[in-house]
Amino acid sequence: MAKNSIDAYGASGKSNVLFFEPVALYLVTDPAHPLYDERIHLPIDEAMVLNIMDQGVLEPVLCWKDPESGKVCVVDGRQRVRHSLEANIRLAAEGKEPVLVPAIAKRGSAVRMSQYMVSANEIRRxxxxxxxAKKMAAMLERGHDEQDLGLLFGCSLQTVKATMSLLDCTQAVQDAVEGGQVTVTHARQLSTMPPEEQRAKVKELTQVGAEVKGHERARRQRAVMGESKPRMRSRKEITHALTEATGDYAAALRWVLGDATEPEEAT
Structure with a gap:
């Protein structure tokens, strides 16, 4: 007699995972609602759409049925739902089966759901x-190519190459990147240098970066790398940067993209 899933996997219990068409899941856009998150307005990430079209939604979202409206609200996973909507539009145009969104239902008050929402986002590492870079290298050894990696990791081919270049860097450079003292872009540039030059240059980058922050830090580190002025970003790069930006910086990026009025100058 076949074992049930708990016995087969040695689990201590199980729960039901529901599957929804993404249009059936409600995304809160009202700022007054306890489940509102301003990231609902982020631009669609092309890499994430392509990933979902290829892999589907691998991680269940959290949902809650609002007893007042009867809507099944997304508590955590709004980006997965948003990108599934776009993925299904494209899949339908190609005559392919749409993706379904796996979801775990939660019960409780709206306030309790807002606590779940915050915790689910803040505790992730x-x-x-x-x-x-190490994961990418392992996948390359298993027969994947860089195009596959871009799709699976949800990033551009340029990002794949820059990330992989970390493995060609000295330990000093790798430690500086891990510590957030230099960027992956810097690491890619450093990877082409001899080891001693890498160590000297990353020490200089770290020193100038420790003295200042923000744009001034970036300017000084560009100078160390021999870049006299910032490289113009493409619209795609700006859109990608907006997914992680907040506050005034996010507003400035939206203005550059033409999605908002010109930001006011600080007084």
């Missing part, structure tokens, strides 16, 4: 650049 993103993979480090070096960790991503």
């Amino acid at each position: 993103a993979d480090t650049p070096l960790g991503r």
Whole structure:
């Protein structure tokens, strides 16, 4: 007699995962609602759409049925739902089956749901650049190519190359990237230098970066790398940067993209 899933996996219990068409899940856009999150207005990430079209939604979202409206609200996973909507539009145009969104239902008050929402976002720990590079290298060894990596990791081919270049850097450069003292872009430039030059240059980058922050830090580090002025970003790069930006910086990026009025100058 076949074992049930709990016995087969040695689990201590199980719960039901529901599957929804993304249009059936309600995304809160009212700022007054306890489940509102301003990231609902972020631009669609092309890489994420392509990833979902290829892989589907791998991680269940959290949902809650609002007893007042009867709507099934997304508590956590709004970006997965948003990008699934766009993915299904494209899949339908190609005559392919749409993706379904796996979801775990939660019960409780709207306030309790807002607590879930905050916790689910704040306790996550993103993979480090070096960790991503090692995973990419392992996948290349298993027969994937760089195009596959871009799709699977949800990033551009340029980002794949820059991330992989970390593995060609000295330990000093890798440590500086892991510590957030220099960027992956700097690491890619440093990877082409001899080891001693890498160590000297990253020490200089770290020193000038420790003295200041923000745009001034970026300016000084560009100067160390021999870049007299910032490289013009493409619209795609600005859109990608907006997904992680907040506050005045996010407003400035939206203005550059033409999605908002010109930001007011500080008084």
